[in-house]
Amino acid sequence: MTPRGASNRIAELLRHQIRDGVLDPGSALPSEVGLAEKHGVSRGTVRVALQALAEEGLIEVQPGIGRRVVGGSGVDRSTAYKRIAEDLAGLIANGTFSPGSRLPSEADLVAQYRVSRNTVRRALKVLSDSEYVVIRHGIGALVSPVNC
Template sequence: MTETVDNGKYGQVTAELRRRIHEGSYSASGELPPTSVLAKEFGVAAKTVQRALQQLDRDGLTASRQGRPRMILAASQGVSATRYEQVAADLQREIESGAIPPGGRVPAESDLVGKYGMSRATIRIALDRLEAAGTVVKRAGRRYAAGDGGSDLAYESVAIQLERAIKTGKYAAGRLPGENKLATEFRVSRPTVRQALTQLQATGLIYSVPKQGWFVAQGEGS
């Protein structure tokens, strides 16, 4: 038998879930229970719950994730920020201020555990929340601040920033800082910096000299 949406119940389920989110009922986990659990609790069809959840997504209260429970995005109203929300807010501020530049690597879970004295599970919820919001992207098991100019690739973001620095005169015609120094400046790995430099080399903006380093092409950065 095909399940149908109960329009009357759908509105009730949506309102109740919205109330619980605002009151912080699910703050401990930062996630909503599975659809099957909610359907059983409310005594409705799974499709009715799914429609309610989709409405919460549209309202910006939650975000769906492939193969994982729905994440709560909205902060609780009248409830102090949870531990994972505090971490997410701190990282958001670092990204927005440029302390973690576009394409820059976000501190590892283990580093954040040590910094905040929280469990890895709590830190992971904060990072997952930032991923769902598009503030952070994950590649090859590592997380980076979303890239500049619509790019979320770390090396492309570094290339964009280097190009801007060259054209504004920060790096005048001559030798660029070493790869290790640039990696530290942009908070990315040395291979990421090298990939960005190679990309700029292809445009003619810079060139390399074996055993000497990278240089700004004549006429650039002046």
């Protein structure tokens, strides 16, 4: 049985490694299996730790590749969601997307910007909080008539 708080301890250890530069921006994290074996826990425990780091924007999942520390690769991924939000806000402001029209899907934005789904969701949340868009579950992000 895994000790209580093991996922928190693993997440904290990885946080420190990222902050201290042991894990460089753009570098791949060890696999779930590798981390589980190293810490003597289940893969599920490791997944919980990694999910926490992804939600904090410290790491991202790259489908078919694995998890990487944000940053590097010529793109500052720690601010990628801001760049996406700014790009979309500019397209809304210049009329590319009219009031009531749908923005590209999360999947399309993930592919276009080569970021994780969490990064796209953070960008859409920024736009929603700024009232540029209204997010409708099952429909997507719609341009709000408030800012048009």
